[in-house]
Amino acid sequence: MKKEKICLDIQHMITRGKIEDLPRADLARIHKHIETCPYCAVYAETLELIESLMQRETAPEEAILVSIKEDLLARFDRDLQTEHKNRFLGWVWEKLTWRIPVYQAGLAAILMIFIVFAAIKGMESPEKKSFDTEVNASLAKLDTIQTNQMDNVGRSSLEDSTLIRIAVTTIM
């Protein structure tokens, strides 16, 4: 039998009635139609069956639920402790992370200073380098002379001049 338009409307209404509340007029219309239309009655009955089968189920075994519960309760304290520890570490990390750019900038600055210093040192003129070498050689010579004098006289010329100065001061 081909579905009548009225049947389509009624079935539409029946379906809608499973999702939201229908106006009383629609409900009355459905009931009135179902009394005389076996096809829409089957449609409505099918939806009723679906609904009841979805709600009426065998309850899960109590023992399973209890066992899961015991396990969860045992883990409750342990998990909270871990959670607190993680939260503390997270807090520390959070406090540190915002400073990471500052640390990076500091390191970069130190590195730059070091590089600049090394570059300046490396860029000294050859004339200055040779002058430094000459001065160092002269100083070394002086040191040698002074040492020789000390070996010969038993005291340095500096000491001599100091003694002379003391003698002159005393006489005067």
Add this chain to the structure above:
Amino acid sequence: MTDEALMAAIQEQDKAAFAELYDRYADRLLRFLQRMLGNDHEKAQDFLQEVFMRVIRSADNFKTGKTVRPWIYAISMNLCKNEYRRLTVRQNTEDGVDIDSVPQKANDTESQIDMALFQRALEAEIHKLPAYLRSTFLLRFQCGMTIREISEIMACSQGTVKSRLFYMTQNLAEILKSYNPYNVGEN
């Protein structure tokens, strides 16, 4: 004590409150998870445990003024979504229905068999649905949730939930009426 008050107590590390919340939801959630996971009972039990572990871990994220039920079901839904991504659960559909658990609406044996067939067909059709439609259907007809709660869990508008439900319910009724033990034989 309301669910929300229990959650507030759990935030204060109240173990008894957690036990109470578990007692209120475990049974319903396990059934929901079983259906969502193609009647894989062991997996559903593992998931139930994981759901409550997440409740403990993210108790602090639960905002005051929100309702607990959609929140817990949203956690379950997310777990199932991840599972769907990992594997297909439809394989379990074939041996998913326990004939012994079929509710006995009719009295005679023939009607019981018809009812069993009806339920088997219903389960098969439910598992043919894509995950988002299946969960919408189960939240409404198995868990008895309101349209608003479902929209909150599924993160979509109430209008979308309504249209999805309408489409699925109509489809299921059309498909399953041939299995209806009281069918008069429409052609």
